[in-house]
Structures are given as C-alpha cells and as structure tokens.
C-alpha cells in the first residue's frame with residue numbers, strides 16, 4: 001500500500017512495527033479545506049492533544065494555525081512551533097499552577113471553568129480569559145467523548161458563566177465565551193444549538209471579542225457520512241459575525257485523523273473452536289481508541305481473497321485489547337496489517353503498558369519519508 005507516494009511495506013521493513021505514519025500532505029489538505037470553508041474572521045486553534053508531533057504542529061503553525069493546548073508543555077510547544085500568543089488557547093478543566101503561569105507568561109488566552117480557578121489565576125497575574133460554558137448541549141460518538149449536558153465536570157452553566165464574566169471585567173481581560181460540546185460529531189445541529197446560546201450570552205454581556213466553539217468535527221471511520229462542513233461553517237460564521245466576534249475553532253481530529261496509519265504485523269494466528277484470532281504486534285498500549293471508546297477502524301492488508309473472519313487483538317494481557325471482528329484475506333505470521341485513520345488520539349494516547357516501548361513515528365510527504373520519532377529502547381522505556 002502506498003501513501004503520499006511512499007510504500008508502507010518498505011517503511012515497516014526499515015523501521016519495524018508497530019510504527020505510526022503521518023501523511024503531512026493529507027494534513028495540509030484537511031487544514032486548508034477547513035480554513036477555506038470558514039467564511040468569516042476566524043482562527044483554527046488546532047487541538048494539540050489529538051497529535052502533538054512537533055514537526056506536524058510546526059507545519060500547521062507555518063500555515064497560520066493557532067494552538068489549543070491542555071497544559072504548560074503545550075504552551076511551550078506552541079511557542080517552539082512559532083504560534084503567535086494571540087492564537088494560543090489553554091483549555092482544561094483543572095489546570096495546574098504551572099499550566100496557568102506558563103499561559104499567563106506567554107499571554108495565551110485562558111479558558112476558565114470555575115470560580116475557584118479564577119481565584120488561583122488572580123494570584124498569578126492579569127490574564128486574557130474566556131469563560132467555558134456548559135450550554136446543556138452534548139454530543140459525540142461515545143459517552144466518554146461527550147463534554148456538555150448533565151453531570152459533566154466541564155464549564156459553567158450559562159447564568160454562572162455570565163455572572164463570572166461580569167465580575168471579572170475589572171481584574172482580567174475578558175475576551176468572550178467558550179464551549180466544547182464533545183468529539184466525533186457528524187451533524188451541524190448540536191453546534192447550532194450551542195452557538196445560539198453563546199451568542200445570547202455575548203449579547204447579555206455587551207461586547208465580546210471572541211467566541212470559541214471548541215472542536216468536535218467528526219470524520220468517517222467506517223461507513224459514516226462526511227462531516228457537513230459547509231452547513232457547520234455557515235452556522236458558526238453567521239453567529240460570530242452577528243455579534244462582531246472573532247470565531248475560534250479548536251479542531252483536532254478533522255485535521256489529522258485520516259492522515260494517520262498504524263503499521264503492525266501478525267505475530268500469530270490462533271484458532272479456538274469457531275474463533276480465529278489474529279494476534280498482531282500493536283496493542284491497546286499503542287492505540288487505545290478501540291478499548292477506550294469501542295471504536296472500530298478500517299484495516300487494510302496487501303492480500304486478496306478468500307476472506308475469513310478474524311478477531312483482531314494485540315499482545316496486551318487485557319481482554320479489552322481487541323480491535324474488533326474483521327473479514328480479511330487469509331493472513332499468517334509476519335504479514336503486514338495497516339490500521340487506518342489513527343492520526344488523531346493515536347500516538348498521543350499511547351503508553352508503555354505491559355512494559356512496551358512507545359512506537360516509532362514516520363512522516364510521509366510527496367514521495368519522501370522521514371523518521372520523526374524512534375521506537376524507544378529498553379533504557380528509555382523502562383528507566384526514563
């Protein structure tokens with residue numbers, strides 16, 4: 001299989017497996033499609049948590065992208081990538097003192113989510129802030145991906161967000177309101193409801209400079225429809241223009257999701273009764289989404305029919321280390337298996353669970369490839 005003119009088999013041969021591939025050309029295309037669709041003053045503050053590979057975020061910064069970061073290290077990485085401070089947004093429900101200090105020092109925009117966070121911030125200094133609102137709207141492909149609605153730790157109810165914004169006016173630079181309703185959303189409808197509430201709050205407050213609609217734009221993993229980008233952009237642009245505010249979008253998955261591939265090889269095939277297990281060398285430590293969100297990803301192999309039913313699983317001593325049931329051509333030890341659409345929340349969620357090294361990461365771009373991250377060795381993985 002070739003991606004951006006590079007043969008993935010040759011990469012697996014040279015760097016071993018499991019190895020992540022990032023197609024930089026695809027990332028640029030995704031970013032430009034989103035940027036073009038947003039027909040109003042906007043900043044795409046790419047969500048670093050989706051994939052924080054330094055060369056990747058630097059390329060996006062060169063294209064004009066901002067950064068949504070969850071921590072002090074995220075702020076530092078955005079600075080390193082050359083993102084201007086006014087395009088950096090610190091977002092998280094419980095930032096540490098270091099997270100806040102770094103954001104204040106760099107003059108990043110801080111999304112505050114509680115009155116007690118504001119007190120802590122006040123002890124650090126004057127900051128540029130927006131208030132994160134729980135609009136009551138939540139959406140996403142799995143309960144753990146929903147960040148708005150009932151019983152959520154995120155944001156403040158609208159009336160409290162408004163009171164806090166009024167109260168803060170004299171001590172902080174209050175830029176506006178923020179929400180992030182969830183992730184892997186495939187309809188514009190929930191965004192419409194959320195943006196209506198944010199614009200109402202903005203009007204009640206008077207003037208705001210920014211409304212930040214968070215991320216959440218989904219991608220088709222299997223047979224889902226594409227995200228309705230035009231409809232979404234009309235909805236959010238109309239709202240932000242009506243109140244004369246800059247629109248901030250914190251998209252992650254939409255920009256990098258389909259640009260990632262996980263190269264893995266078959267270790268063993270094991271038959272028990274009617275079940276045929278395809279045991280591959282990548283596991284939930286390398287790629288967590290199936291175990292965490294019950295997510296199913298496309299798998300591609302370089303073989304033809306006849307197809308067989310396999311339960312595809314990794315090497316980790318957990319029954320949750322399962323990629324799902326697949327109809328695949330007959331495979332055997334050493335065959336290459338490519339897990340698709342792993343560019344978002346892939347490497348960035350990887351761990352060393354079961355004493356395994358973090359995998360290698362390779363960039364491909366217009367027929368060329370480049371090792372971004374070596375597979376960890378014993379010393380690095382175990383002793384740190």
Ligand SMILES: Cc1ncc(COP(=O)(O)O)c(C=O)c1O
Nearest residue numbers: 047180183215216250251252253
């Ligand atoms: C506050 C915030 N913004 C943006 C994102 C990015 O979301 P997505 O990758 O779905 O665009 C997330 C993801 O969880 C988030 O929590």
